[in-house]
Amino acid sequence: MNSVEPVASAYDTAPSSIAVSLEGVVKKYRDQTVLHELSLKIRRGEFLTLLGPSGCGKTTLLNLIAGFANADNGEIFIDGQLVTNEPAHQRQIGIVFQSYALFPHMTVARNIGYGLRVRGMANSEIDQRVKEVMAMVRLDGLADRKPRELSGGQQQRVALARALVIRPKVLLLDEPFSALDKSLRGSMQVEIREIQRRLGVTTIFVTHDQGEALAMSDRIAVMSAGVIRQIATPDELYRNPQDPFVASFLGDVNILPGHYHGENALGVHVRLGAGLIQVPRERLVGGSHEGGRLDMYVRPEQIRMEGLHAASVLSGTVVNHVFQGDHVNSYIDVDIPVAGRQLVMVRSAGLDAMRLWPVGAVAGLALPEDGISLFTRTP
Structure with missing residues (x-):
């Protein structure tokens, strides 16, 4: 934290x-x-x-x-x-609602001080607290405006100030x-x-x-x-x-079908298609058995496209690039033995991926040993 x-x-x-x-x-x-x-x-x-x-x-x-x-x-x-x-x-409890829930007939200052008035606080103390919190959320000069006269961001600041003033x-x-x-x-x-x-x-x-x-x-x-x-x-x-x-919910992820192939002091061996990948033991959630199905969760920025060679665990054809400003999402059509065809997303910084691996090119895919999460496939 x-x-x-x-x-x-x-x-x-x-x-x-x-x-x-x-x-x-x-x-x-x-x-x-x-x-x-x-x-x-x-x-x-x-x-x-x-x-x-x-x-x-x-x-x-x-x-x-x-x-x-x-x-x-x-x-x-x-x-x-x-x-x-x-x-x-x-x-x-102070709360800011999705709709802000401001009183349309009240000024900014009275909206903010509403909770203090309900609590019976003296007017002088209310005025002082409202003034302090308005400065904190950058609403100086807007005390006498009504909510309809404010932008969306300003209305949100009023709602926040009303929650904090108590x-x-x-x-x-x-x-x-x-x-x-x-x-x-x-x-x-x-x-x-x-x-x-x-x-x-x-x-x-x-x-x-x-x-x-x-x-x-x-x-x-x-x-x-x-x-x-x-x-x-x-x-x-x-x-x-x-x-x-x-x-799968937090960010983009590729889910690749693997199978448990034993382990040693260095980690878990996972068979992915015809290749074998070693993954640190702590990345496996739960247990498995020889040949047991493991789903491999891999973030797209952790996969690297490379030239096709014998050591490539996966390879496939580039079918699309999606330009996202500071990075490119590339989609690779991969044929995984036994599992079948699957689209794999690869995220690369800059524009080099579009130049080096144009649509239609065949690329090898390198997977990180420590960037994979393994989960036992449940029926």
Whole structure:
């Protein structure tokens, strides 16, 4: 996890290193279980992302933490205090919704100060806090505007300021970038992450966008079908996935059919077509047996095109190049003995691949020994 020392602030009050803890949480809607005995610990000051496809349960989990929904079983703690049955307004949670949920008839300043007025704070203190948080999110000079007079990015800043002004124990972000264009989305990611680091506020971020998760998180919890498949740092998840779903959901990946061919002190031997590849033992998740099917998950940037020679494990015909600015995705039609034909994606920096391996050329493919994840094929 990135080590960032937050400045001393109103957020640095809890003695425990765990800000949010969920233990065996179950949530059902009618006869459908949405969360299956889910347990999770989130560290104080951490930026944790819940990542997964639509319907995986990540927003439901966020709503349980916020107090907008009730768990059917299990317990939820915030700063060591049991809050499972506490109403939302007693949890000291700040939340930024996907739609921002601003009051259209209120000015920027009154939108931001709404939570403080509800809490009965004195007007002088409200004015001071609103002024401070507006400067923090770069909204100076916009206090008297209405939401309809703001850009999408400015509306998002108002929503963020409203969540931060109450000095929450936990900040929840529910897909806050979905309404922004790509360039603004990138700048807001940087801005929100910098504010979060500076304040040291524990933050839980919900998204289905892998790029956002990789760019912003201290840790990522990858969810599918109401369970957490793996939780780790972005680098660890990308380079060493422990679950086939995680490997395929987080970034592009080639899945190649291999077979277990024994192992020694140096690693696992995997037969791929007519070739034999040695892979470090720790890259094999689970066990196998002689001849057992293993799926080889290989990132496209880890494969290298080379001249065809006897040592080439795989070879094939280049059928397409897709130019992506700083890199090229090349698609190779490979005939793997026993398994059949398969398109393999190779990602190369620059434009050399298009020049050296034009469409129709035959290329060998070099696979890295330590860049492969192996999973036992289940029936």
